[in-house]
Amino acid sequence: MQMMKFHKLFITIHCCLILLTFQNSHAQQQEGEIISPEVQENGSVIFRLQAPEVDTVKIFGTWLEDYTERIVMKKNASGLFEAEVGPLEPDMYVYRFFVDGVPMLDPNNNIVVRDGSNIESRLVIPGEQSELYDVNDVPHGELHAVWYPSPTIDMDRRMTVYTPPGYDETSSQQYPVLYLLHGAGGDEEAWISRGRANYILDNLIAEGKAEPMIVVITNGIPSVPAAPNDQPMFKEDPDTEGPSPMISGKFEESLVKDIIPFVEENYNVIADPDHRAISGLSMGGYHTQKITNANPETFEYIGVMSFGLYDRFGKYDRDEHISKLQNLDEGNPTVYWVACGRTDFLFDDVTRLLALYDEIGFDYTYRESEGGHTWNNWRLYLSEFLPMLFK
Amino acid sequence: MQMMKFHKLFITIHCCLILLTFQNSHAQQQEGEIISPEVQENGSVIFRLQAPEVDTVKIFGTWLEDYTERIVMKKNASGLFEAEVGPLEPDMYVYRFFVDGVPMLDPNNNIVVRDGSNIESRLVIPGEQSELYDVNDVPHGELHAVWYPSPTIDMDRRMTVYTPPGYDETSSQQYPVLYLLHGAGGDEEAWISRGRANYILDNLIAEGKAEPMIVVITNGIPSVPAAPNDQPMFKEDPDTEGPSPMISGKFEESLVKDIIPFVEENYNVIADPDHRAISGLSMGGYHTQKITNANPETFEYIGVMSFGLYDRFGKYDRDEHISKLQNLDEGNPTVYWVACGRTDFLFDDVTRLLALYDEIGFDYTYRESEGGHTWNNWRLYLSEFLPMLFK
Numbered sequence: 001m002q003m004m005k006f007h008k009l010f011i012t013i014h015c016c017l018i019l020l021t022f023q024n025s026h027a028q029q030q031e032g033e034i035i036s037p038e039v040q041e042n043g044s045v046i047f048r049l050q051a052p053e054v055d056t057v058k059i060f061g062t063w064l065e066d067y068t069e070r071i072v073m074k075k076n077a078s079g080l081f082e083a084e085v086g087p088l089e090p091d092m093y094v095y096r097f098f099v100d101g102v103p104m105l106d107p108n109n110n111i112v113v114r115d116g117s118n119i120e121s122r123l124v125i126p127g128e129q130s131e132l133y134d135v136n137d138v139p140h141g142e143l144h145a146v147w148y149p150s151p152t153i154d155m156d157r158r159m160t161v162y163t164p165p166g167y168d169e170t171s172s173q174q175y176p177v178l179y180l181l182h183g184a185g186g187d188e189e190a191w192i193s194r195g196r197a198n199y200i201l202d203n204l205i206a207e208g209k210a211e212p213m214i215v216v217i218t219n220g221i222p223s224v225p226a227a228p229n230d231q232p233m234f235k236e237d238p239d240t241e242g243p244s245p246m247i248s249g250k251f252e253e254s255l256v257k258d259i260i261p262f263v264e265e266n267y268n269v270i271a272d273p274d275h276r277a278i279s280g281l282s283m284g285g286y287h288t289q290k291i292t293n294a295n296p297e298t299f300e301y302i303g304v305m306s307f308g309l310y311d312r313f314g315k316y317d318r319d320e321h322i323s324k325l326q327n328l329d330e331g332n333p334t335v336y337w338v339a340c341g342r343t344d345f346l347f348d349d350v351t352r353l354l355a356l357y358d359e360i361g362f363d364y365t366y367r368e369s370e371g372g373h374t375w376n377n378w379r380l381y382l383s384e385f386l387p388m389l390f391k
Numbered sequence: 392m393q394m395m396k397f398h399k400l401f402i403t404i405h406c407c408l409i410l411l412t413f414q415n416s417h418a419q420q421q422e423g424e425i426i427s428p429e430v431q432e433n434g435s436v437i438f439r440l441q442a443p444e445v446d447t448v449k450i451f452g453t454w455l456e457d458y459t460e461r462i463v464m465k466k467n468a469s470g471l472f473e474a475e476v477g478p479l480e481p482d483m484y485v486y487r488f489f490v491d492g493v494p495m496l497d498p499n500n501n502i503v504v505r506d507g508s509n510i511e512s513r514l515v516i517p518g519e520q521s522e523l524y525d526v527n528d529v530p531h532g533e534l535h536a537v538w539y540p541s542p543t544i545d546m547d548r549r550m551t552v553y554t555p556p557g558y559d560e561t562s563s564q565q566y567p568v569l570y571l572l573h574g575a576g577g578d579e580e581a582w583i584s585r586g587r588a589n590y591i592l593d594n595l596i597a598e599g600k601a602e603p604m605i606v607v608i609t610n611g612i613p614s615v616p617a618a619p620n621d622q623p624m625f626k627e628d629p630d631t632e633g634p635s636p637m638i639s640g641k642f643e644e645s646l647v648k649d650i651i652p653f654v655e656e657n658y659n660v661i662a663d664p665d666h667r668a669i670s671g672l673s674m675g676g677y678h679t680q681k682i683t684n685a686n687p688e689t690f691e692y693i694g695v696m697s698f699g700l701y702d703r704f705g706k707y708d709r710d711e712h713i714s715k716l717q718n719l720d721e722g723n724p725t726v727y728w729v730a731c732g733r734t735d736f737l738f739d740d741v742t743r744l745l746a747l748y749d750e751i752g753f754d755y756t757y758r759e760s761e762g763g764h765t766w767n768n769w770r771l772y773l774s775e776f777l778p779m780l781f782k
């Protein structure tokens with residue numbers, strides 16, 4: 001759609017040469033002004049793709065519970081494929097087309113989001129929930145892409161830091177910090193691109209529902225320094241033989257030894273457990289458990305999203321787990337929050353984690369939502385967790 | 392390729408459920424471990440796409456001078472399309488596939504770059520030039536996504552600020568500033584995503600070839616506040632009737648009235664013309680001319696990339712242009728640099744601009760390169776312009 005705006009702009013200045021050159025690779029999608037996705041007032045959506053030479057176009061979108069499901073688009077005589085979906089609940093979704101079996105973005109949608117290597121077209125249905133993820137007319141915090149040294153992992157690594165509206169390094173005002181961890185497919189940009197964490201923060205802070213805070217979004221894969229675009233271009237693939245780097249413990253160790261000291265040295269931070277929170281989704285929920293179990297009295301606010309008992313992961317020592325939880329419980333963290341969706345494929349693991357907590361009398365609050373292992377839930381959980389912090 | 396790494400990692404932890412769910416939408420591209428693009432030692436590249444149901448797959452890539460050219464991929468009996476291209480010069484390129492006529496990213500390449508609405512797959516051929524664009528083992532600056540008030544345009548707008556390695560808001564060290572402007576299709580992220588400006592800076596600063604400096608990358612389209620992902624989700628399309636906002640003069644005015652004062656108030660800046668540079672590509676070269684012509688003695692370093700005489704753009708007053716250039720020349724800017732490629736479609740306009748400069752005795756340096764109106768040239772120009780600044 002945005003290309004059309006440029007098209008019109010350029011026509012107004014009678015500069016067709018520039019038009020041709022700037023837009024060459026998108027020429028196809030401009031013909032006939034195809035609009036996709038078109039969101040209708042009732043929350044239904046029409047998807048379109050002009051593809052006269054193609055036999056089948058199907059859609060997968062994250063409003064579908066079954067990820068193997070495909071919506072078949074209908075082709076008309078002029079080669080335009082269309083499908084109407086919904087009405088859908090107000091929220092943010094992602095989708096992709098399958099063109100004769102090949103997965104692709106919607107070429108008429110210029111909003112593309114990324115969670116690690118999953119690159120998708122974005123769809124938003126207006127409503128209360130999606131308003132919380134929108135760029136509203138409120139003060140905005142800043143995002144910083146920061147390289148920091150990690151002696152523990154023996155590389156310089158990259159993280160994203162959100163500073164709240166009004167943050168000023170030269171002022172004496174200090175802020176609490178939330179460490180926010182991504183899942184196995186993600187990186188230090190996932191909570192921004194798919195998670196909209198910065199706009200959720202902006203909006204909740206503006207409404208007075210969240211305290212102004214710094215949010216540190218790390219990269220939890222210790223075998224790489226950064227998101228794909230920001231990795232060295234010609235590096236060797238990391239050695240993936242042997243134990244997975246995800247469960248090597250290296251990231252968890254580096255968060256405590258490298259990241260927290262770096263943040264507390266370089267930002268205006270209240271450097272005590274009362275002003276330190278941690279939360280993560282999926283693999284980040286695993287990391288959150290490992291980090292807080294190993295470091296009692298370090299975080300007063302702990303949020304585990306969509307991850308349960310980790311006894312399926314490599315070596316598991318139940319006695320050691322219980323002993324660590326008892327140490328953690330002695331420090332009596334202000335908030336220990338566990339959230340999971342009813343249809344999450346890790347639901348049983350979460351149930352077993354809570355059973356262990358109940359068995360040993362470990363305090364927690366449990367939030368069970370509809371839905372599964374999805375960004376729709378993780379954005380929702382973040383918006384519910386933030387108001388609990390630093391009060 | 393990165394998906395394969397996660398695949399292996401997860402197999403090592405025997406967690407197939409997670410594997411399935413995280414990777415559902417990429418399942419197709421994992422079968423058979425398809426590698427695309429595969430760069431060979433001599434700089435040739437093999438592209439691959441598994442698409443048994445598809446009749447034709449073609450490629451467009453920015454190594455092709457003619458943007459209407461397509462490379463046809465050959466299909467083998469198992470439905471794998473392949474094409475070998477090159478050898479190509481060491482540099483960074485972008486490409487896309489056309490699957491039975493439909494433009495799409497390469498689903499096996501997880502590096503995607505964006506210039507406005509142009510979303511493309513990245514290809515890099517190793518060598519001296521691309522090394523300058525790489526994430527090398529040198530100190531890295533920081534990128535900041537910053538919202539600032541623009542009373543001139545009457546909205547809060549977003550820009551990207553690069554601060555050099557070692558920059559510290561609380562220190563007394565002050566830095567010069569380069570204002571770096573994008574082309575008509577771009578936004579405040581284009582010089583990072585397609586331009587690799589932050590890594591070019593990191594590398595040239597590390598080699599001692601560029602002075603440590605702050606770089607301010609603005610959004611030159613005054614009808615929108617930000618890049619597509621960071622615009623309000625449900626806004627009305629901007630009114631594109633009447634004069635184009637690109638040549639309304641509003642952005643140029645806001646740079647001087649809103650952006651420079653904001654930067655000089657909020658960053659450790661040496662706030663004088665000797666420590667102020669401006670450069671832009673294409674439409675940004677137009678903006679650079681308009682801003683510097685209207686504000687003599689404001690920038691000592693001026694770089695116009697791939698844009699010439701603007702007499703084809705709306706109302707043009709030759710006498711006024713000459714009078715402004717004479718004012719600018721009286722201030723005797725240290726560097727006035729014009730760069731253009733020999734096959735740039737604006738080459739004649741640049742020739743006419745330089746003829747006017749010669750006619751009135753306006754001092755400039757001209758850099759003519761091979762190639763056309765391309766990011767390959769703009770990255771090259773930036774790497775040549777930066778060493779001229781603030782010496």
